Amino acid sequence: MKRIGLLTSGGDCQALNAAMRGVVKTLINSGEDVEIYGFLEGYKGLIYGNFRMLTSADFSGILTKGGTILGSSRTPFKTITDPDENGLDKVDAMQQNYHKLRLDCLVILGGNGTHKTANLLREKGLNIVTLPKTIDNDLWGTDMTFGFQSAVDIATECIDCIHTTAASHGRVFIVEVMGHKVGWLTLNAGMAGGADIILIPEIPYDIDKIVKAIDKRHERGAKFTILAVAEGAISKEDAKLSKKEYKKKQEKSKYPSVSYEIAAQILEKTGQEVRVTVPGHTQRGGSPCPYDRVFASRLGAEAGHLILKGEYGFMVGYRNREIVKVPLEDVAGKLKMVAPDAAIIKEAKMLGISFGD
Numbered sequence: 001m002k003r004i005g006l007l008t009s010g011g012d013c014q015a016l017n018a019a020m021r022g023v024v025k026t027l028i029n030s031g032e033d034v035e036i037y038g039f040l041e042g043y044k045g046l047i048y049g050n051f052r053m054l055t056s057a058d059f060s061g062i063l064t065k066g067g068t069i070l071g072s073s074r075t076p077f078k079t080i081t082d083p084d085e086n087g088l089d090k091v092d093a094m095q096q097n098y099h100k101l102r103l104d105c106l107v108i109l110g111g112n113g114t115h116k117t118a119n120l121l122r123e124k125g126l127n128i129v130t131l132p133k134t135i136d137n138d139l140w141g142t143d144m145t146f147g148f149q150s151a152v153d154i155a156t157e158c159i160d161c162i163h164t165t166a167a168s169h170g171r172v173f174i175v176e177v178m179g180h181k182v183g184w185l186t187l188n189a190g191m192a193g194g195a196d197i198i199l200i201p202e203i204p205y206d207i208d209k210i211v212k213a214i215d216k217r218h219e220r221g222a223k224f225t226i227l228a229v230a231e232g233a234i235s236k237e238d239a240k241l242s243k244k245e246y247k248k249k250q251e252k253s254k255y256p257s258v259s260y261e262i263a264a265q266i267l268e269k270t271g272q273e274v275r276v277t278v279p280g281h282t283q284r285g286g287s288p289c290p291y292d293r294v295f296a297s298r299l300g301a302e303a304g305h306l307i308l309k310g311e312y313g314f315m316v317g318y319r320n321r322e323i324v325k326v327p328l329e330d331v332a333g334k335l336k337m338v339a340p341d342a343a344i345i346k347e348a349k350m351l352g353i354s355f356g357d
């Protein structure tokens with residue numbers, strides 16, 4: 001008999017359900033007796049003992065379903081060791097609930113913050129297996145996270161739609177893509193959508209270089225320009241500020257996001273009309289794309305396999321086209337960023353894409 005806890009934490013993404021289905025199907029198909037405890041709304045469910053007993057029926061028909069059947073929430077790692085408003089020790093509460101239910105293992109699906117807490121629980125002696133979810137694809141230790149490809153599809157579709165209207169109106173268009181810290185999504189959707197300028201957090205931009213790239217297109221006869229801008233795109237000047245100074249500057253800014261600031265600067269410097277489109281959370285929504293369905297199912301199956309072997313303390317990841325197990329202590333606290341000198345950046349530049357640098 002295996003008693004397994006499941007939880008999904010942090011921002012949701014596509015294929016969370018597909019991944020959980022993969023874990024549970026693998027366990028059930030092995031012939032092992034399993035009891036599944038689904039903790040509701042991420043770590044909150046584990047802290048306050050909110051769970052649902054789940055059966056195989058709960059995992060039927062969810063392969064294609066977006067969101068998470070367990071619900072999710074953000075429980076920041078930064079404050080995880082602080083007592084809650086009633087003085088409850090959250091880490092202690094999670095351990096107690098784990099032991100009270102006599103769980104053999106907790107399967108945690110999440111991104112960066114989630115992995116830090118998962119590793120903390122591992123250090124406290126809990127058996128943990130994790131799965132890498134996030135549309136940002138920024139988890140260290142895996143070449144790919146599930147949710148990413150589905151989000152690339154949606155952001156690309158958005159740029160595609162903008163393309164036709166940009167061509168009709170001869171305007172400059174900015175599509176703001178999710179990603180505060182890393183630019184994988186913007187880079188991939190930008191290239192797939194044929195964006196002319198791509199701005200990502202890892203490559204600070206110079207507004208004059210952006211204007212130059214727009215002017216160059218005009219000189220060549222192009223009537224419109226499309227920029228794919230990551231939420232976390234940052235100017236060279238701002239990149240020199242400390243984190244605190246930058247945060248202060250952002251709080252005082254009259255613009256809702258960096259894209260609007262860039263739009264105003266382009267208008268001022270070129271006199272051209274600029275429109276901003278923010279697909280926002282649509283990028284995390286809807287049905288997972290076929291790639292993510294397969295990928296998340298494979299990761300889930302391998303997680304189930306690890307549990308059956310009693311191997312804990314790992315994230316199931318993907319490296320060099322193989323599913324691998326990565327020690328949680330290696331994953332926690334590290335970001336996988338786009339290297340400014342990566343081959344894909346060089347190739348994009350060869351194609352004439354400007355990064356504003």
Ligand code: F6P
Nearest residue numbers: 011134135136178179180231284
């Ligand atoms: O981490 C996933 C992500 O979608 C980021 O790309 C984005 O910046 C952030 O979450 C948005 O967070 P929230 O859903 O809490 O607004």
